[in-house]
Amino acid sequence: MIGFIILSVFIGIIIIAFSAITQKKLADSIILFMGVSLGSVVLFFIFKAPDVALTEAVIGAGISSLIFLMALKHLGEKK
Amino acid sequence: MNLKRDISTSTFSGFALSASLIITFLNVLLNNIPVDIKRVGDELLKLNGSEGVANAVTTVVVYFRGFDTLGEIAVLFIASLGIGLMLDSNIRCNLKAESNFMLKTASQLLFPIIILFGIYVMVYGHLSPGGGFQGGVIIASGVLLLLISHKEFEVPHSVITLIETFAGISYVLIGLIGLVVLDKFLGNFLPNNISDMGLLLSGGIIPIIYIIVGIKVGSEMSMITQNLIKRSDDV
Numbered sequence: 154m155i156g157f158i159i160l161s162v163f164i165g166i167i168i169i170a171f172s173a174i175t176q177k178k179l180a181d182s183i184i185l186f187m188g189v190s191l192g193s194v195v196l197f198f199i200f201k202a203p204d205v206a207l208t209e210a211v212i213g214a215g216i217s218s219l220i221f222l223m224a225l226k227h228l229g230e231k232k
Numbered sequence: 233m234n235l236k237r238d239i240s241t242s243t244f245s246g247f248a249l250s251a252s253l254i255i256t257f258l259n260v261l262l263n264n265i266p267v268d269i270k271r272v273g274d275e276l277l278k279l280n281g282s283e284g285v286a287n288a289v290t291t292v293v294v295y296f297r298g299f300d301t302l303g304e305i306a307v308l309f310i311a312s313l314g315i316g317l318m319l320d321s322n323i324r325c326n327l328k329a330e331s332n333f334m335l336k337t338a339s340q341l342l343f344p345i346i347i348l349f350g351i352y353v354m355v356y357g358h359l360s361p362g363g364g365f366q367g368g369v370i371i372a373s374g375v376l377l378l379l380i381s382h383k384e385f386e387v388p389h390s391v392i393t394l395i396e397t398f399a400g401i402s403y404v405l406i407g408l409i410g411l412v413v414l415d416k417f418l419g420n421f422l423p424n425n426i427s428d429m430g431l432l433l434s435g436g437i438i439p440i441i442y443i444i445v446g447i448k449v450g451s452e453m454s455m456i457t458q459n460l461i462k463r464s465d466d467v
Contacts, residue, residue, distance in 0.1 A: 203361035204287075204289045204361045204362065204363070204366075206361070207353070207361050207362050207366045208365065208366050211366050211369045211370055212366075212369055215369070215373050216369055216372065216373055216376070216453065216457070219373075219376060219457075220456075220460060223457075223460045223461060224460070
């Protein structure tokens with residue numbers, strides 16, 4: 154059962170990452186990148202690294218995506 | 233198909249060279265695997281009990297590799313410095329649109345809870361998963377929520393500078409006190425009995441240092457987000 158969950162999360166991360174680099178709008182890519190971070194949070198937690206999972210949830214899924222979005226906002230206004 | 237024209241000679245030779253190097257490296261690696269690999273993690277886990285800290289990761293990050301953590305904080309400080317220099321902080325503009333009523337009310341409700349959770353993660357860093365870095369970033373995300381919902385809100389620059397300087401200086405001072413008392417930089421000079429393991433007051437200087445790290449990371453990340461949000465668009 155746990156192996157099935159791990160496998161499905163792995164495949165999901167790969168699919169999300171591939172669709173993130175093929176998006177045409179950059180905002181969609183950033184949201185999908187956040188999804189990759191969320192999947193890795195689940196994996197870190199399953200593999201008994203709760204410290205790394207917490208860091209990834211806070212930094213990877215939270216604040217770095219918001220910083221990317223802010224940078225994108227500034228870039229889009231300049232164009 | 234004209235292969236000779238599509239792939240130039242230098243590209244092909246470079247590819248062949250790197251492939252042969254990889255094959256050689258793998259061959260050497262696979263033929264020389266030691267039978268009993270001594271891992272650093274096992275040694276560190278054996279030593280972990282001596283400091284009386286329940287979370288082994290915290291012991292490694294703050295105590296065994298405490299000097300590296302000082303370097304990481306310096307890297308974050310340099311990043312914050314670079315962002316502050318590039319995005320001119322004197323030319324400020326507030327967000328143009330007035331934020332939504334829902335966002336304002338929800339942020340007023342959520343901000344104290346986020347700050348409280350950040351402080352909890354920071355203070356319990358030596359007992360449960362988490363610690364200074366995570367707690368500091370959680371506090372910074374609370375500040376970010378307030379920044380995007382209240383456009384007149386601004387983190388006071390002078391106060392943040394004082395807090396950050398205090399945190400950095402006290403990290404180095406604690407390390408130097410350890411150097412004087414125990415002949416070792418960041419030596420654990422406070423009582424750290426193994427019988428106290430799991431209590432809030434345990435582990436000597438390790439929780440104090442992690443709280444200092446959290447204060448420094450929180451103030452730096454708050455300044456980074458403020459500089460990014462409140463940047464004038466016509467620079």
